[in-house]
Amino acid sequence: MPSSRHETMDAAALELENFLPYRFNRLADAVSRDFARIYKDRHGLTRPEWRLLATLGQYGTMTATAVGRHSAMHKTKVSRAVTALERRLWLTRRPDGEDRRVDNLALTKAGARVYRELVPIARNFEKELLGSIDPKDRAALLAGMRALERKLL
């Protein structure tokens, strides 16, 4: 007989586990919860703080707005992360000579040290993550993501 244990909506149902927004969220959650544990346990960093550190580590001196643009963070997140890292003496803000609304942010020696410590760990995390799936699937995943990024970002 065709009836299943499900009680409703068989025909009109949406399979959540095959629904792309849900799957993206679940994957993003899984991936970055594992990675977040690293910088959270080792240094008590939140995700916005890690992104700020990573952005300044990559680009050197920049303003809060530029950090937000490059790391896809809301300006209030950046603002709070800057306050937090400044309090730890991991970054400094120097007033900009040309525009007195902005500060130029840069990592201190201590901040750069943490960044340099985290980079190889991050690389290794990504390597293990991608290494765990078949090379064909890996290339497919990266190509597909690239295509979606071109469309959405």
Next chain:
Amino acid sequence: MPSSRHETMDAAALELENFLPYRFNRLADAVSRDFARIYKDRHGLTRPEWRLLATLGQYGTMTATAVGRHSAMHKTKVSRAVTALERRLWLTRRPDGEDRRVDNLALTKAGARVYRELVPIARNFEKELLGSIDPKDRAALLAGMRALERKLL
């Protein structure tokens, strides 16, 4: 000369925009912010509430723990979403005859109506999203995600 506008770390830098956890988060954010606007604007649903609705719509009657398992939500999220939908009379909780710790959750007629309204919109959203990228890339993306899901979930 080899020097660039970047001031630090050129060699040891991590390119955030090519770092997988970052890219996943950014894509998940972009995708589900667009979709969230639909159920948020139309019905004032939060994401946990939408997931609860979608899970009960798909599976019919189930307990809070089962909802959490199927929708990848923390039990406190489920608990709060249940309270919210119950207050709107979109779901009912009936005490389980066998296990008095749990309630059997099910959508009311009103809840099911909202679900049926949202399903085709969700399908259409996904269709447009996937339709916007090249069929080859689309297949690649889905295969790659499937591979990662097998590894991580």
Next chain:
DNA sequence: CGGAATTTGTTGCACCCGTAACGACCCAAA
């Protein structure tokens, strides 16, 4: 049986978040 360990779901807490409003500042047009 009967106590210990486990499961289920709720709540207090501290924290994180986006929105909106704001002050300070920049710039261009008059």
Next chain:
DNA sequence: TTTGGGTCGTTACGGGTGCAACAAATTCCG
């Protein structure tokens, strides 16, 4: 120089979030 429209960054606020602790119920096991 004044004025109006914009940008930059901060903060109050309302609300979402996970963790830990908890009570109630169940299950495990001697």
